[in-house]
Amino acid sequence: MTETIPPPLQPPTSKERKYDRQLRLWAATGQRALEESHILLVNSGPGVVGVETLKNLVLPGIGNFTILDDALVCEADLGVNFFLDEDSLGSSRAEQCCRLLQELNPDVSGNFIAEPTTRFLDRPDSLQPFTLILLTSPVDPTVFSRIAEHGCSTQTPVFFIHSLGFYSEFSVQLPAAFPIIDTHPDPTALNDLRILKPWPALEQLAHEFCGDLDQLDDHDHGHIPYVALLLHFVEKWKAAHGGNPPENYAEKSEYRKLIYAAQRRDNPERGEENYMEAYETALKSLNAATIRSSVRDVFEAPECKSLATDSAPFWVIANAVSQFHSKHGVLPLSGSLPDMKAQSADYVKLQTVYRAKFREDAAEILGTVRALERSLRKPNAIPGSSIDIFCKNAAHIKLVRGSTIRPMNPDGPFKWTDRAKAAATSLLDETSLFPIHVAFVAYDQFVSLSAADAGKKRFRAPGAGDETAHDETDMIALADQILSHVFKQAGQLSYSKEDLAAAKGRVYDTVREVVRAGGAELHNIAALTGGLIAQEVIKVVTEQYIPIDNTCIFDGIRSKTEVHRL
Amino acid sequence: MGTRPIHNDGKEHLKRIVTRPGPFTSSAAALGLETLETLERLKVLVIGAGGLGCELLKNLALSGFKDIHVIDMDIIDVSNLNRQFLFRHADVGKPKCDVAAKFVERRVPGVKITPYYGKIQDKDENYYMQFNVIICGLDSIEARRWINATVVGMVDENNPDSYKPLIDGGTEGFKGQAKVVLPTMTSCLECQLDMHAPRVQVPLCTLATVPRQPEHCIEWAHIIAWEEERKGDMLDTDDPDHISWLYRRALNRAQEFNISGVTYSLTQGVVKNIIPAIASTNAIVAASCCNEALKIATACNPCLGNLEDEEANTYMMYTGDDGIYTFTFRHEKKDDCPVCGTLAKELNVNETNTLAEFLEDLAARPETQIKKPTIRTNDKSLYYPSPPSLEEQTRPNLLKRLTDLVEDGEEMAVTDSDGSITFKFKLVFSSK
Numbered sequence: 001m002t003e004t005i006p007p008p009l010q011p012p013t014s015k016e017r018k019y020d021r022q023l024r025l026w027a028a029t030g031q032r033a034l035e036e037s038h039i040l041l042v043n044s045g046p047g048v049v050g051v052e053t054l055k056n057l058v059l060p061g062i063g064n065f066t067i068l069d070d071a072l073v074c075e076a077d078l079g080v081n082f083f084l085d086e087d088s089l090g091s092s093r094a095e096q097c098c099r100l101l102q103e104l105n106p107d108v109s110g111n112f113i114a115e116p117t118t119r120f121l122d123r124p125d126s127l128q129p130f131t132l133i134l135l136t137s138p139v140d141p142t143v144f145s146r147i148a149e150h151g152c153s154t155q156t157p158v159f160f161i162h163s164l165g166f167y168s169e170f171s172v173q174l175p176a177a178f179p180i181i182d183t184h185p186d187p188t189a190l191n192d193l194r195i196l197k198p199w200p201a202l203e204q205l206a207h208e209f210c211g212d213l214d215q216l217d218d219h220d221h222g223h224i225p226y227v228a229l230l231l232h233f234v235e236k237w238k239a240a241h242g243g244n245p246p247e248n249y250a251e252k253s254e255y256r257k258l259i260y261a262a263q264r265r266d267n268p269e270r271g272e273e274n275y276m277e278a279y280e281t282a283l284k285s286l287n288a289a290t291i292r293s294s295v296r297d298v299f300e301a302p303e304c305k306s307l308a309t310d311s312a313p314f315w316v317i318a319n320a321v322s323q324f325h326s327k328h329g330v331l332p333l334s335g336s337l338p339d340m341k342a343q344s345a346d347y348v349k350l351q352t353v354y355r356a357k358f359r360e361d362a363a364e365i366l367g368t369v370r371a372l373e374r375s376l377r378k379p380n381a382i383p384g385s386s387i388d389i390f391c392k393n394a395a396h397i398k399l400v401r402g403s404t405i406r407p408m409n410p411d412g413p414f415k416w417t418d419r420a421k422a423a424a425t426s427l428l429d430e431t432s433l434f435p436i437h438v439a440f441v442a443y444d445q446f447v448s449l450s451a452a453d454a455g456k457k458r459f460r461a462p463g464a465g466d467e468t469a470h471d472e473t474d475m476i477a478l479a480d481q482i483l484s485h486v487f488k489q490a491g492q493l494s495y496s497k498e499d500l501a502a503a504k505g506r507v508y509d510t511v512r513e514v515v516r517a518g519g520a521e522l523h524n525i526a527a528l529t530g531g532l533i534a535q536e537v538i539k540v541v542t543e544q545y546i547p548i549d550n551t552c553i554f555d556g557i558r559s560k561t562e563v564h565r566l
Numbered sequence: 567m568g569t570r571p572i573h574n575d576g577k578e579h580l581k582r583i584v585t586r587p588g589p590f591t592s593s594a595a596a597l598g599l600e601t602l603e604t605l606e607r608l609k610v611l612v613i614g615a616g617g618l619g620c621e622l623l624k625n626l627a628l629s630g631f632k633d634i635h636v637i638d639m640d641i642i643d644v645s646n647l648n649r650q651f652l653f654r655h656a657d658v659g660k661p662k663c664d665v666a667a668k669f670v671e672r673r674v675p676g677v678k679i680t681p682y683y684g685k686i687q688d689k690d691e692n693y694y695m696q697f698n699v700i701i702c703g704l705d706s707i708e709a710r711r712w713i714n715a716t717v718v719g720m721v722d723e724n725n726p727d728s729y730k731p732l733i734d735g736g737t738e739g740f741k742g743q744a745k746v747v748l749p750t751m752t753s754c755l756e757c758q759l760d761m762h763a764p765r766v767q768v769p770l771c772t773l774a775t776v777p778r779q780p781e782h783c784i785e786w787a788h789i790i791a792w793e794e795e796r797k798g799d800m801l802d803t804d805d806p807d808h809i810s811w812l813y814r815r816a817l818n819r820a821q822e823f824n825i826s827g828v829t830y831s832l833t834q835g836v837v838k839n840i841i842p843a844i845a846s847t848n849a850i851v852a853a854s855c856c857n858e859a860l861k862i863a864t865a866c867n868p869c870l871g872n873l874e875d876e877e878a879n880t881y882m883m884y885t886g887d888d889g890i891y892t893f894t895f896r897h898e899k900k901d902d903c904p905v906c907g908t909l910a911k912e913l914n915v916n917e918t919n920t921l922a923e924f925l926e927d928l929a930a931r932p933e934t935q936i937k938k939p940t941i942r943t944n945d946k947s948l949y950y951p952s953p954p955s956l957e958e959q960t961r962p963n964l965l966k967r968l969t970d971l972v973e974d975g976e977e978m979a980v981t982d983s984d985g986s987i988t989f990k991f992k993l994v995f996s997s998k
């Protein structure tokens with residue numbers, strides 16, 4: 001045992017210990033983003049789903065939350081909302097939920113506003129402090145528009161949420177350009193190891209490892225890193241094919257077989273693990289140079305192509321990386337090397353060569369970025385660390401194009417625009433959950449019409465009273481209208497009368513299930529939906545992982561979700 | 567306070583839905599006010615009071631269940647607080663099930679929650695027989711396999727009450743699953759074992775001679791250095807001094823081999839096999855489990871595994887890291903399932919393998935995952951890991967080739983280390 005000076009030990013801080021299980025997912029950067037956010041919940045109706053969402057955000061340590069709700073706690077609330085107790089009866093629901101949510105995590109600051117939403121919105125800049133807004137149905141259409149428009153103009157994400165009986169749905173309105181660098185790709189996704197475009201230092205190292213393969217003893221032969229084997233056999237292939245690498249699938253398979261056949265078999269294992277690793281990753285490695293369509297989307301985005309002084313750092317780096325790609329035909333190296341059978345020292349050598357090239361590529365990108373900053377007269381330089389992170393993740397970056405949530409329009413026809421065809425197709429598909437969306441749209445219309453009748457005082461949910469049959473008829477009439485708009489606007493689509501009748505039947509059944517709920521929330525479904533929404537909020541706030549685009553429907557009867565772009 | 571019977575009346579939301587049938591409700595279901603009473607009478611068992619368990623208790627209590635039992639053998643740790651919302655800082659060190667039960671009872675008056683602080687294996691069939699539904703929120707595959715084998719084993723064709731629906735949930739990071747097992751009628755947890763492949767073990771020789779990754783250095787410190795340098799000391803992975811010792815050793819070794827990336831947090835993660843866990847995924851999976859329990863208990867809507875539909879789905883898989891995606895499908899029952907099937911499972915083995923290699927293989931194969939089992943054929947005992955006398959007697963067999971111990975196609979019985987499951991295998995030899 002070599003005696004070295006014991007390394008400085010930094011035991012985890014108490015915060016690191018508390019958040020250990022989540023820091024392993026979104027790391028300190030994600031945690032900081034959560035702590036800097038302020039979430040507004042505009043609550044209404046039974047009001048469970050929004051509170052359950054907040055629970056899942058308070059626990060991981062969101063910075064601040066505010067509940068806006070003018071309801072008073074009634075007995076029915078106690079039977080469905082966990083963040084109320086008997087002492088809450090008759091008090092402000094916002095205040096009581098805030099109190100009991102706050103208990104979950106002393107790091108979080110909870111606030112409440114117990115006044116009507118419209119009065120709150122009338123105050124100047126009332127929405128300004130919030131970094132993300134959760135809005136639950138039922139909601140007055142004008143309130144909905146004001147919040148949605150605020151989201152659009154200030155790039156504040158807005159979630160619009162429904163939860164009724166066994167069904168739920170939420171739509172996410174993101175800024176028009178929502179780029180993500182750290183998408184957390186599947187760990188088995190292979191980064192480009194440049195097998196087809198090695199640089200001199202890598203080529204040299206491969207030669208060193210594979211120079212005289214036949215002379216190596218069995219141990220060394222069985223420990224050549226597979227990257228070196230792949231490179232070696234590409235060279236061999238090229239020599240036999242007029243300098244061309246394996247190009248199509250047939251050639252690549254042939255290349256693979258070459259590797260398979262070259263392993264030594266006169267050993268107890270009757271083969272060699274490193275050769276098998278090379279064989280198994282051969283196709284992936286050769287194909288890894290092709291960039292993903294999501295990366296191409298970023299390069300082709302107008303924001304990337306034409307930079308301006310106020311371009312966000314993401315676009316400046318993306319432009320530099322896109323230039324790099326046009327020049328070299330590859331993305332900057334990610335710098336990471338998968339584990340492989342090898343001697344420790346050889347593996348470290350290989351790792352060092354990849355690391356050095358990563359630094360070199362990142363330096364080139366940095367140079368381009370600095371030149372761009374000068375020509376754009378940007379006042380602040382992008383930190384080098386941001387460029388490194390971009391390079392590491394370049395193969396998996398993603399751009400989500402946020403879309404506005406379709407406005408609620410209780411009177412006029414819905415404009416489904418380019419989404420009409422997709423909507424109609426979904427309705428004709430008997431496995432789709434789209435009827436639930438139609439039922440929720442009808443529900444929104446029903447409640448806002450009922451509120452209009454009652455002089456804007458109160459919402460009445462379909463099925464809430466004893467006149468279920470009457471409400472059902474009204475709801476089905478609303479759903480019929482929606483369907484006719486969808487199919488009228490969908491244009492050319494081929495389906496039979498029977499197909500359409502079946503589609504209508506599915507929508508009617510779904511509408512009946514919504515009426516059955518009578519505006520009630522099931523705690524369970526609210527809890528599940530609160531989990532789904534909290535995950536999306538975390539993804540949006542941390543700018544990690546990939547959020548939905550843009551509507552998620554959940555069916556608690558079939559235990560399924562479905563995502564639609566609406 | 568306490569004199570008003572609030573919570574019967576407070577169930578307005580639930581009442582609206584479970585007391586009147588909907589368009590998808592089976593015509594055989596008789597819904598009405600008595601549905602709520604039925605719910606109140608049913609006994610539900612929750613296994614595990616951790617991330618899923620806390621959610622399950624809350625959800626069940628607010629779904630009309632009133633007689634809930636919970637088993638858990640753990641005490642509260644500070645790293646639980648980011649998701650196990652029934653616990654506060656002051657509760658660290660107390661048994662999870664006691665704190666969780668008290669909290670929910672206080673918050674939802676009228677609900678009775680009976681905790682049991684201990685292992686599921688402490689209880690016998692008589693105990694499990696009293697429940698109408700059993701829900702598992704466990705993080706251990708061994709415990710799942712044990713309760714699954716127990717519940718399937720309890721089935722008595724002549725006693726309809728012996729069929730206990732088993733609902734199981736699991737999470738990892740942004741992913742999770744929820745599934746329903748109707749013992750002997752739908753696929754059981756053992757049938758589904760290969761859906762949860764064990765983590766690939768790094769070979770010992772890599773750890774000992776050619777480490778390349780920080781994890782290899784940590785595993786070396788964990789498996790080799792501790793044994794050599796602190797023989798006799800029981801390693802306690804919850805003891806910060808022990809983790810610090812492993813961390814230092816791993817770091818030294820990493821420096822020796824020029825490997826970077828050994829940190830305290832990684833050391834802890836590798837040694838304790840930490841799986842990332844967040845509140846939101848627990849919320850999704852636990853609510854999905856409770857949702858199935860509510861549907862099973864009331865028939866207010868068809869559940870997963872619904873017996874009226876031969877094609878009914880039984881399994882919901884959830885993925886939330888790239889968008890939101892659920893895959894809900896029917897997991898088919900396996901005829902050669904060692905727990906609910908009738909046939910011996912065929913295993914292809916290399917004819918040159920020794921019994922020791924076969925044992926390693928049994929631990930690693932996704933569809934077996936059995937460590938330290940007892941192995942016997944109809945007429946001989948091949949290997950017994952305990953008691954010591956039998957171990958000594960059977961140890962020489964470990965080095966023998968399988969072909970010298972069993973015939974091609976011969977059946978053997980493999981019993982896992984706690985004796986709860988016996989697998990029937992039929993070995994088929996091949997020359998790789």
Ligand SMILES: [Zn+2]
Pocket residue numbers: 753754755756757758899900903904905906907
């Ligand atoms: Zn089975």
